Amino acid sequence: MFKGEKCEICGKPATHYLFASFVCDCEECIQKAREQRGGPGGHQKMKMLNLGKTECKR
Numbered sequence: 505m506f507k508g509e510k511c512e513i514c515g516k517p518a519t520h521y522l523f524a525s526f527v528c529d530c531e532e533c534i535q536k537a538r539e540q541r542g543g544p545g546g547h548q549k550m551k552m553l554n555l556g557k558t559e560c561k562r
């Protein structure tokens with residue numbers, strides 16, 4: 505699909521370009537890409553916050 509591009513989350517060959525990131529088919533990777541983008545997924549964001557993996561983005 506995207507020759508030479510890799511999923512920014514897991515490093516596998518990318519098949520999608522979503523949320524300004526290359527991602528593979530994995531739903532988890534897509535979710536994470538959305539997270540990084542700070543996209544419209546309010547609920548998802550809360551989930552990630554609960555995991556304590558959120559970095560300060562300033």
Ligand SMILES: [Zn+2]
Pocket residue numbers: 511512513514515516527528529530533
């Ligand atoms: Zn991936």
